[in-house]
Amino acid sequence: MPALDLALRAALDARQPLLGELHAQGTDCYRLFHGSQEGAPGLTLDRYGPQLLVQSFHQPLQREALLGLHSAINERLGLDLHLVYNDRAGGNSRVDRRDAVYQATPEALDDMLGQEWGLNYRVRGRHPGQDPLLFLDLRNARGWIKANSAGQSVLNLFAYTCGVGLCAAAGGAREVVNLDFAEGNLAVGRENGALNPSLPAMQFIQSDYFPAIRQLADLPVASRRGQKLPAYPRLAPRQFDLVFLDPPAWARSAFGTVDLLRDYQSLLKPAILATAEGGTLVCCNNLAKVELADWRDQVLRCAAKLGRPLRDCQVLPPAADFPSHDAKPPLKTLILRL
Structure with a gap:
């Protein structure tokens, strides 16, 4: 099993108690993989309500790895999260458009709702700024x-x-x-x-x-x-x-x-x-x-x-x-x- 798959599995295992607490308190926005501390520097995986936001900061994520991460998280959470991938490795870059897999579906780019502490927040996979709308x-x-x-x-x-x-x-x-x-x-x-x-x-x-x-x-x-x-x-x-x-x-x-x-x-x-x-x-x-x-x-x-x-x-x-x-x-x- 590739090292990234193992690192993701370990991160999700470690988060199981926390995810239960978050869901109980009305939160569905959280980090699923913090790459700098969990085995893949420059890579983050965040859930924002119905969306999975994958971001790479050092080098682009390969197609097979991206699809594998998406599949593994959906299977673990029992959800069908919409995938948005932002490559921020290059100067002023957010999206690698050379392969269709990097282009989020229209459904994934719709305005969505995420929740934290029981409150509703606007979720947008792409907007004029670089960073997500909720830190x-x-x-x-x-x-x-x-x-x-x-x-x-x-x-x-x-x-x-x-x-x-x-x-x-x-x-x-x-x-x-x-x-x-x-x-x-x-x-x-x-x-x-x-x-x-x-x-x-x-x-x-x-x-x-x-x-x-x-x-x-x-x-x-x-x-x-x-x-x-x-x-x-x-x-x-x-x-x-x-x-x-x-x-x-x-x-x-x-x-x-x-x-x-x-x-x-x-x-x-x-x-x-x-x-x-x-x-x-x-x-x-x-x-x-x-x-x-x-x-x-x-x-x-x-x-x-x-x-x-x-x-x-x-x-x-x-x-x-x-x-x-x-x-x-x-x-x-x-x-x-x-």
Whole structure:
């Protein structure tokens, strides 16, 4: 039996207890194979409701291997999942079109529904962006938000498709504000809200992070290297009971640079100031080369310098379908009590 088949079988065996728990809690979106830790670096297999999303990041997956993976997963799960394969090994590439097997069927590319923590999410195998519409490794953090947001005002920063905001609304938050630079991301967030009509309405702000969070924190908005500032929404200073900060690894705009390796403090400082006294800030760092202990110390020092020392700091591990044999997963999440 080929090595990939054996690795997939071992991964599915290890997940059996977890899958039972996930299905019982109303979740059908999860990682079935985490190649970097389970025997095939650069390969991931994710279930999104009725869809199986296979992605390769180092080299294209051969036809026979792709079909074999699809068949093995359908047999193990007792399902007939729609296959979508995205090859992201080449520059700017997502799909290898040289063979018809790489081209998903029209049914597989239809808009679908996935569920997590009993909530509905939009699933699209192909869309204008590169990444899936729901980051699965953040499931535990979304679950924590759902369980701890009752009666809270919640600010969801770098909201992407607003899964954290949706969980806050489902958890009984009295107010949910989602902030993201990309209108396309917020459009999916609005769609996710509409897919859960029993939940209260969320708010959406399309803005660059820096002018928005600095206004909320009552700090001046400055341009980078004296550039003329583009237009941005005007916001009044205010604080929130619960703030969620999940920035990308790197991004640049006229207002500043997001750099999780060299300058996390510029993101963290205003987020702390926008968190109410006695409130909670949940912050993430998904850069693999950043050690948890070093980042945690950096976060603690930043809070202390602002005169907002932490009452408590808790590490929230990623979901169990994202194993890490060295106990150093790329995604690191801290729950900070201010």
